[in-house]
Amino acid sequence: MGLFLAQLLTGLANAGALFMVASGLSLIFGVTRIVNFAHGSFYMLGAYVGYTLMQVLPGMVGFWGAILLAGIIVGLIGVIVEICVLRPVYSAPELFQLVATFGVILVIQDLTLMIWGAEDLLGPRAPGLKGVVRILDEPVPQYDLALIAITPFVAFALWYLISKTRVGILVRAATQDREMVGALGVNQSWLFTGVFFLGCALAGLGGAVQLPKGGADLLMDFNILTSVFVVVVIGGMGSLPGAYLAAVIISVLNVFGVSYMPQSTLVLMFVVMVVVLIFRPFGLFGKEEVAGEHGQVGEPERPIKPAGLRVRMLVLAGLVLLGLIPVLGSNFAEVLATDILIFCLFAASLHFMLGQGGLVSFGHAAFFGGGAYVAALLVTYADTPMELAMVLAPLGAGLAAVVIGWVCLRSTGVYFAMLTLAFAQLLWSLVFQWGDITGGDDGLVNIWPSAWASSNTVFFYLALVICVGGILLLRHAAHSPFGYALRAARDSARQAEAMGIHTKRIQWVAFAFAGAMAGIAGGLFVFSKGSVFPNELEIARSFDALIVVFLGGVKTLSGGWVGGASFEAVKDYLTRFEYWRLALGLLIIGVVILAPEGIVGSLRKLGERIGFLNAAEDKR
Amino acid sequence: MSAVLTVEHLSRAFGAIKAVDDVSFSLEQGELLALIGPNGAGKSTCFNMLMGQLKPTGGLVRLNGEKITGLAPRQIWRKGVGRTFQITATYSSMTVVENVQMSLISHHRRIYSMLPYAHRLYRARALALLDTVGMADQADRHCAVLAYGDLKRLELAVALAHEPKLLLMDEPTAGMAPRERIALMQLTADIVRDQGVSCLFTEHDMDVVFAHAHRIMVLNRGQLIANGTVDEIRNNPQVQEVYLGGGMLFNPADGPAGTPERETGHA
Numbered sequence: 001m002g003l004f005l006a007q008l009l010t011g012l013a014n015a016g017a018l019f020m021v022a023s024g025l026s027l028i029f030g031v032t033r034i035v036n037f038a039h040g041s042f043y044m045l046g047a048y049v050g051y052t053l054m055q056v057l058p059g060m061v062g063f064w065g066a067i068l069l070a071g072i073i074v075g076l077i078g079v080i081v082e083i084c085v086l087r088p089v090y091s092a093p094e095l096f097q098l099v100a101t102f103g104v105i106l107v108i109q110d111l112t113l114m115i116w117g118a119e120d121l122l123g124p125r126a127p128g129l130k131g132v133v134r135i136l137d138e139p140v141p142q143y144d145l146a147l148i149a150i151t152p153f154v155a156f157a158l159w160y161l162i163s164k165t166r167v168g169i170l171v172r173a174a175t176q177d178r179e180m181v182g183a184l185g186v187n188q189s190w191l192f193t194g195v196f197f198l199g200c201a202l203a204g205l206g207g208a209v210q211l212p213k214g215g216a217d218l219l220m221d222f223n224i225l226t227s228v229f230v231v232v233v234i235g236g237m238g239s240l241p242g243a244y245l246a247a248v249i250i251s252v253l254n255v256f257g258v259s260y261m262p263q264s265t266l267v268l269m270f271v272v273m274v275v276v277l278i279f280r281p282f283g284l285f286g287k288e289e290v291a292g293e294h295g296q297v298g299e300p301e302r303p304i305k306p307a308g309l310r311v312r313m314l315v316l317a318g319l320v321l322l323g324l325i326p327v328l329g330s331n332f333a334e335v336l337a338t339d340i341l342i343f344c345l346f347a348a349s350l351h352f353m354l355g356q357g358g359l360v361s362f363g364h365a366a367f368f369g370g371g372a373y374v375a376a377l378l379v380t381y382a383d384t385p386m387e388l389a390m391v392l393a394p395l396g397a398g399l400a401a402v403v404i405g406w407v408c409l410r411s412t413g414v415y416f417a418m419l420t421l422a423f424a425q426l427l428w429s430l431v432f433q434w435g436d437i438t439g440g441d442d443g444l445v446n447i448w449p450s451a452w453a454s455s456n457t458v459f460f461y462l463a464l465v466i467c468v469g470g471i472l473l474l475r476h477a478a479h480s481p482f483g484y485a486l487r488a489a490r491d492s493a494r495q496a497e498a499m500g501i502h503t504k505r506i507q508w509v510a511f512a513f514a515g516a517m518a519g520i521a522g523g524l525f526v527f528s529k530g531s532v533f534p535n536e537l538e539i540a541r542s543f544d545a546l547i548v549v550f551l552g553g554v555k556t557l558s559g560g561w562v563g564g565a566s567f568e569a570v571k572d573y574l575t576r577f578e579y580w581r582l583a584l585g586l587l588i589i590g591v592v593i594l595a596p597e598g599i600v601g602s603l604r605k606l607g608e609r610i611g612f613l614n615a616a617e618d619k620r
Numbered sequence: 621m622s623a624v625l626t627v628e629h630l631s632r633a634f635g636a637i638k639a640v641d642d643v644s645f646s647l648e649q650g651e652l653l654a655l656i657g658p659n660g661a662g663k664s665t666c667f668n669m670l671m672g673q674l675k676p677t678g679g680l681v682r683l684n685g686e687k688i689t690g691l692a693p694r695q696i697w698r699k700g701v702g703r704t705f706q707i708t709a710t711y712s713s714m715t716v717v718e719n720v721q722m723s724l725i726s727h728h729r730r731i732y733s734m735l736p737y738a739h740r741l742y743r744a745r746a747l748a749l750l751d752t753v754g755m756a757d758q759a760d761r762h763c764a765v766l767a768y769g770d771l772k773r774l775e776l777a778v779a780l781a782h783e784p785k786l787l788l789m790d791e792p793t794a795g796m797a798p799r800e801r802i803a804l805m806q807l808t809a810d811i812v813r814d815q816g817v818s819c820l821f822t823e824h825d826m827d828v829v830f831a832h833a834h835r836i837m838v839l840n841r842g843q844l845i846a847n848g849t850v851d852e853i854r855n856n857p858q859v860q861e862v863y864l865g866g867g868m869l870f871n872p873a874d875g876p877a878g879t880p881e882r883e884t885g886h887a
């Protein structure tokens with residue numbers, strides 16, 4: 001009984017920081033509709049800034065003052081980010097901003113590394129709260145009790161701010177109807193900045209307040225990001241009470257999970273999230289997202305048509321050049337080109353469902369890594385030959401996509417995206433924690449191609465044929481009735497349904513198709529590397545593909561592979577430098593600001609201006 | 621003559637509001653039937669229930685004697701019902717002719733086909749349909765740049781693509797210039813006459829209604845208050861009161877057709 005109570009209290013204490021971070025994210029999303037991937041980074045900054053302040057400020061007042069100050073400083077950093085990075089891209093196409101926030105993550109990671117170094121910092125203990133209290137014979141840290149007491153005050157203050165003050169009323173109005181606030185004569189951009197300050201300050205507070213429990217390290221940003229997203233989604237995007245309840249549920253569950261089912265800790269919160277979303281597709285307290293609420297900003301997407309002769313010639317010439325790499329280039333060039341080709345197919349598969357179907361998936365790595373693991377497991381345990389394994393990899397990934405798609409497509413928009421993320425994480429934790437079979441963190445190794453394909457050159461040509469073939473297949477699918485029906489479902493589900501199109505089913509098929517295509521890439525990947533590790537299923541992998549699709553251009557047909565090729569090539573070059581994340585992050589932010597239509601979209605404009613391409617027949 | 625559409629005690633409540641309250645009527649083969657009523661009378665709600673976008677809280681809809689309540693819009697469409705929306709719903713990333721082709725592709729059950737180029741399928745037929753509504757010259761334009769009136773005509777072509785037996789048109793002429801309205805209703809009347817289609821439509825422009833409708837029903841606050849020929853409706857004192865009381869005159873210039881419109885999307 002005592003142990004049970006003690007664990008419950010630990011869970012409640014952990015919920016404090018989680019709630020602060022989550023409510024900040026929720027607030028930002030509610031008002032600006034930006035999915036702030038960088039929110040974990042602000043949490044991390046809060047911890048580091050708080051740590052430094054605690055070194056200088058003495059005593060109890062200094063400790064709490066440091067936490068408060070850390071929140072304010074992080075809030076101000078958030079304001080800088082909002083003004084410099086996000087303001088220029090508010091008018092960019094839907095969800096494009098999240099790419100910018102991804103750039104911010106990279107930048108903050110390296111800046112933190114530069115300032116505070118790579119070593120983990122042990123958080124100082126709170127003056128006056130260093131001891132433990134015995135409750136039913138179980139020791140409970142005093143600081144935990146303090147946190148349990150403080151969190152409701154923070155929640156209450158936030159609630160008061162939102163529901164009782166004029167600012168809060170504006171914020172709430174903006175959450176419900178952004179246009180209306182503009183009509184009320186309120187300066188919308190300063191409202192956004194204000195909300196960003198508040199949201200980031202909360203994240204910073206959360207980071208600082210957990211210092212005595214968790215310290216500060218460079219992995220904090222991604223580590224908390226998943227839990228925070230899960231909390232916000234379970235609670236319902238934009239709902240404060242929802243965030244609080246969900247933070248408590250997740251934290252308590254985690255504590256009990258660690259003691260009673262240690263194998264399941266990573267999976268547990270995703271299972272809860274999936275169950276909640278199956279019964280309440282918009283979270284516990286969330287409201288249905290009205291389609292089109294985000295507002296299609298930017299130019300309307302153009303009709304597609306098969307490439308003209310000139311472009312085909314250009315592509316053919318490019319392919320010939322690619323085919324010459326083994327003749328002209330080095331062994332290194334072959335390997336790099338193989339990597340890039342595989343990544344391009346992966347990106348193109350996501351681009352198909354995202355661009356044509358409007359299905360924004362945060363967890364596409366599930367199918368890339370899934371395909372890779374299917375092939376690796378088959379080789380390891382059944383001595384399957386490469387050829388067969390490469391066929392079964394997309395089948396396995398496709399099958400997974402059928403199941404996962406069925407669940408995820410019950411929700412839409414951000415909730416859909418979060419569900420896909422959850423499933424990718426689920427698969428990742430499965431692979432990670434089921435070490436007996438999957439090798440866990442050590443991965444599966446010694447998975448080499450058949451003898452005939454074992455030279456780098458032959459494998460390069462194999463990858464060239466399969467990946468280019470796959471990309472062309474995806475492209476053709478976009479021009480086929482299936483691709484058109486998928487686009488119809490995205491453009492106007494209402495009309496499509498009134499035209500005999502089962503929109504959910506067509507999206508489901510597209511999801512499975514894209515999953516299978518990613519599986520092909522995954523299968524190739526294993527044999528090119530000879531091994532596979534859980535990080536092929538990681539969030540970072542999914543985000544890579546997502547970023548690439550946006551950078552390449554969502555509203556173009558070739559955005560996926562062009563983005564993939566540019567990104568991989570640039571990344572390969574930059575990773576030779578120490579602070580490559582900083583450079584890559586700044587580059588991403590730069591592209592987002594300068595070329596909001598993505599690389600292909602901007603090139604197309606340029607091509608039209610110089611007369612290489614025919615301009616669209618209609619200009620607005 | 622036989623009834624194509626029979627509606628029995630159809631009702632729909634939104635919380636305390638009875639948007640449609642015990643409405644019964646039938647639509648004969650080849651008939652052009654108008655459903656009129658002031659803003660918020662429940663016309664769109666009624667259409668949404670006929671086409672399956674909304675589930676009724678009570679009542680029955682029969683198509684050629686077969687019960688269709690509870691079916692999804694796509695199933696009702698396959699049974700030969702076409703509709704246009706009060707607020708146009710078109711595919712803005714496609715060209716005008718592709719919008720019509722999409723409907724033809726679905727009609728021929730080829731939406732899962734991955735082999736052919738979609739823009740080559742049924743193009744001739746789609747162009748012929750566009751020609752009927754006078755849009756052939758704009759066939760290859762980008763749908764997103766069309767004028768509102770043109771979008772309305774495109775929607776009609778789309779709705780006609782699968783040769784429906786029953787056509788439901790929710791304010792087909794909203795947002796159009798007066799001359800365009802008359803032309804479009806004339807066109808609809810011709811289609812009804814020539815192709816044996818039955819048609820139910822709503823319309824705020826009384827001149828248009830009186831000129832073309834075979835029969836008129838009046839809806840007010842969810843209830844059907846009148847159902848009769850053009851002359852009966854014109855002289856019905858109750859109808860006059862609803863319209864005059866609502867500040868609405870039988871005069872297109874003062875009609876509320878240009879007022880902001882709302883439409884419930886399907887679930």
Ligand SMILES: Nc1ncnc2c1ncn2[C@@H]1O[C@H](COP(=O)(O)OP(=O)(O)OP(=O)(O)O)[C@@H](O)[C@H]1O
Pocket residue numbers: 634637639657658659660661662663664665666706881882883884
């Ligand atoms: N989804 C909904 N939720 C709540 N109330 C609704 C909903 N849809 C319609 N209503 C209400 O039902 C009533 C009828 O609306 P409806 O749109 O059917 O009217 P209408 O006759 O089409 O009007 P208009 O001429 O303006 O198009 C209105 O009072 C409206 O506010």
Ligand SMILES: [Mg+2]
Pocket residue numbers: 663664665706790882
């Ligand atoms: Mg209406």
